[in-house]
Amino acid sequence: MEQEPTAATDVIRPPGPSGYPVVGNLVEFVRDQYAFTERCAREYGDIAYYEVLGRSFYQVNSPEGIEHVLVHNNENYVKGELFQESLGPVLGNGLLNSEGEFWRRQRHLIGPAFEPDRIAEYAETMVERTEETAAQWRDGAVRDVNEDMMELTLEIVADALFGVDVGRDVDTVASSLEVVMDYQEGLSADMLPVDVPTPGKRRLDRAIADLERVVYRIVDERSRNPGDDVVSRMLSVEDETGRGMSREQIRDEVMTLLLAGHETTALALTFTTFLLAQHPRVERRLLDELDEQLGGDPSGFEDVRNLPYLEKVVEESMRLYPPVPGIIREATDRDEIAGYTIPEGATISINQWTVHRDPEYYDDPMAFRPERWTAEMEAELPPLAYFPFSAGPRRCVGDRFAMLEAKVVLATLLQRYHLELVSDPSLDLVATITARPRDPVMMRIHERD
Structure with missing residues (x-):
């Protein structure tokens, strides 16, 4: 499906899969979004074009094209309408959603929380929270590791960044987040506008209200007892006119950090333990490094910097199973990529999932080889x-926080336990904003001698 340029349009449209009238490529897209994007990359090259229910997508597959969109010409590509429809109701105008000068102001405000010197201070909290989780595990017990990692990373983010304990709110956040992600999957499936009052939308509204109660409790607690944390900084900051951040904007930023800050790291930990359970040689080599460098002691900030194989394990896990499998952008002006026209308003699809598994860049790409x-x-x-x-x-403002957290948690847990996979050795992943396992990832806990 390729459009030749004409004198009237002067538009060169990329090739792509043929679709059906009205629905376009909806059926194949919904059936298996991961397989569909892989096929588009494999069969159509640097850039592919497809339609879903009248919306045009330009899937950019080459690293050069991706770099053009995200780096060199990034000001032409905003999060856009589709992204806002998907996450706006939950995250509001937080750092993940905002644009332009407002985004730069918020990034400048939040950025210091993720500077290297602050990141180092968080390691102790990460170790303490992980050891609390490890103490709850019992030899021979079978647990849903994804659920455990979601709870652990939520507690770490709240403690490290907000200085609060959300232990009593873990179940509320977990169940509400499940509703949010189920709603994202529904949006992907039917592309209905967010203002259509479906049962899913009503469940979403209730879930957001539950999350807001948790978020506003955090804000109120920091208002009463300010400290050296992100929320206290947001409560005290003023612009050049002496105006501070509104309660609603603080809500949006806390919601963003709370949800985005724990979900992706939890998934990275789930995928890494899932892969290690099926690759004993890799696990053995990693344990040898942990034994040699740590000798059973907790892993602090300096310790994990001396664990190069652990870093390779996490990198390779995020290559095969990137927690965020794709990125959406919208062109604000006409552009050209790989010789093809990108119209103003076009929706750009970029997929870590497909690029990370491309044999052009990775030898034996489906193998887990740290x-x-x-x-x-x-x-x-x-x-x-x-x-x-x-x-x-x-780029994710919390990338260094996430990498440190993943390495600290793995180093702490794996020194104490071997995790044996007892559920399906393949993963059925839900296509939402993140790559979530559809079913529990069940593992039997074995205490090491």
């Missing part, structure tokens, strides 16, 4: 052939 991450391999890899945290100005 040792592939050598200095030589990384030097030869195109810059945007690996981008689990996105890239450019909108």
